[in-house]
Amino acid sequence: MSFICWPLIKICEWMGRNTPETLVKIRFYAKFRRLPRLDNPVDLNEKILWMKLHADVSKWSELADKYKVRSYLEKMGLSQYMVKLYGKWDDVESIDFSKLPENLIFKVNNGDGKGTNEIVKNLSKANKARLVKLFKKWLSRKNVGDLSAEPQYKMMPPCIIAEELLPIPEGGHSLVDYKIWCINGEPLFIWTCSDRDEDGGGADVMTYDLDWNAHPEFAVFTNEYRHGKLLPQPENLEEMLVLAKKLSQGFPILRVDLYNIEGKIFFGELTFTSQGGMMDFYTQDFLDLLGKRANISDIKKVR
Numbered sequence: 001m002s003f004i005c006w007p008l009i010k011i012c013e014w015m016g017r018n019t020p021e022t023l024v025k026i027r028f029y030a031k032f033r034r035l036p037r038l039d040n041p042v043d044l045n046e047k048i049l050w051m052k053l054h055a056d057v058s059k060w061s062e063l064a065d066k067y068k069v070r071s072y073l074e075k076m077g078l079s080q081y082m083v084k085l086y087g088k089w090d091d092v093e094s095i096d097f098s099k100l101p102e103n104l105i106f107k108v109n110n111g112d113g114k115g116t117n118e119i120v121k122n123l124s125k126a127n128k129a130r131l132v133k134l135f136k137k138w139l140s141r142k143n144v145g146d147l148s149a150e151p152q153y154k155m156m157p158p159c160i161i162a163e164e165l166l167p168i169p170e171g172g173h174s175l176v177d178y179k180i181w182c183i184n185g186e187p188l189f190i191w192t193c194s195d196r197d198e199d200g201g202g203a204d205v206m207t208y209d210l211d212w213n214a215h216p217e218f219a220v221f222t223n224e225y226r227h228g229k230l231l232p233q234p235e236n237l238e239e240m241l242v243l244a245k246k247l248s249q250g251f252p253i254l255r256v257d258l259y260n261i262e263g264k265i266f267f268g269e270l271t272f273t274s275q276g277g278m279m280d281f282y283t284q285d286f287l288d289l290l291g292k293r294a295n296i297s298d299i300k301k302v303r
């Protein structure tokens with residue numbers, strides 16, 4: 001199947017680099033059976049698409065970078081929310097595995113989390129040759145972001161980072177992701193992902209408002225994004241919302257991804273182009289609701 005799809009993938013990557021708007025229209029139509037309203041974007045997807053095609057995304061490149069974003073948090077006085085960093089390497093040969101803890105997670109800074117994270121337990125017994133081969137593959141990727149025409153990834157010099165492996169809460173199968181949608185610098189909804197599949201793909205999901213009322217009517221549940229059980233409201237939800245508000249200032253659309261483990265909040269990442277601006281796991285009502293709130297009229301068109 002990979003061999004059969006390879007020519008199509010390469011064509012789409014070329015289009016993502018050279019004719020991104022055409023690629024966006026084709027992929028959007030294939031998924032939603034209509035063309036995106038790029039001349040007058042209305043819903044959340046369309047406004048994300050317009051920005052990634054036409055806005056200055058240099059700030060996105062800094063803040064979506066899993067390593068550089070740490071400096072941003074430090075400048076804002078929010079370093080207490082960062083996961084412990086064990087190391088950062090621009091080349092695989094520089095990694096000294098003997099100086100790293102037994103349990104940790106490796107990441108590439110420009111990855112999307114699907115196939116670009118590697119959880120390691122008992123590092124001393126791990127296959128180092130396999131890890132080196134995997135990391136070299138991560139660093140050698142040339143077309144990051146092209147398939148979804150996400151230009152912010154092209155300006156990220158790749159590197160490998162190693163971070164503390166956060167503990168999974170008792171009774172759970174994975175960490176709970178709290179993904180806070182912020183519009184015009186204001187948190188509006190929290191999307192949770194829990195009980196993730198081992199490959200990082202599928203998960204149980206639910207959407208909550210700021211009072212922690214569940215809104216399953218905003219979701220399109222699939223085999224990948226399943227109807228999740230109701231989760232208890234985090235005791236320090238207000239602190240999470242304050243953090244999300246601080247991080248989202250100056251951005252009309254931003255998703256702030258956090259973890260909350262036994263009352264301690266950890267920063268995850270900042271997401272500017274969720275699913276490349278083609279989210280089909282939300283209803284049109286939800287996409288319209290957030291899209292109409294997002295003001296992108298002041299953003300200068302540079303491309």
